[in-house]
Amino acid sequence: MKIAPVIVVDSREQAPLRFENLPAEPGTLDTGDYSIRGLTHLIAVERKSLNDLLACVGRDRDRFKRELQRLRAYRYRLLVLEADAAALEAGVWQSHVKPSHVLGSLAAWTAQYGLPVWLAGSHEAAGRFVEKFLYQSARAVAAEAQAVGITEDVA
Secondary structure, three states, X not given: OOOOOOEEEEOOOOOOOOOOOOOEEEEXXXXXXXXXXXXXXXXXXXXXXXXHHHHHHOOOHHHHHHHHHHHOOOXXXXXXXXXXXXXXXXXXXXXXXXXXXXXHHHHHHHHHHOXXXXXXXXXXXXXXXXXXXXXXXXXXXXXXXXXXXXXXXXX
C-alpha cells in the first residue's frame, strides 16, 4: 500500500508551519490547524504560540475548551506548543496568567480531554514535529486499512 500524505493547512492559520518533506496545501478544517488530505475526520493538530497559549489559559479559555471538546472526537490529535517547559515555568511574559495556571491547564487538558501536548520549543521545531506526527498518523491509518483488506491508496 502506497502512502503519499499531503498536509492540509487551515486557511485561517496565522503563522503556518513550514514542512521539509511532505507537500502542503491550504484548506478549511473544522477543527485544528493541520491535518492530512482525506483524513481530516481522523487527524487534527492544534498549534499555539506562547501568546496564543496564554490567551487560551486566560481570556479565551471558554472558547478554547470548546475547541478541545471538538478535538476529543479525533483519533489522532495533538496540541503542539511553540514553547518549552523552562519557558512555561519561568513565566517571563506580558500577561497576568501565572506559570502555575499554564502548567495546571496543560495537565488538566491532557487528563480531561486525552490530549497529547508537545512542547516543541520553537516555531521551526514545531514544524518538524508536526510533519512527523502527521506522517506517522497517516501511516497508522494506512496500516489499519491494509489489515482489514482495503487495498486502495490511503492518504
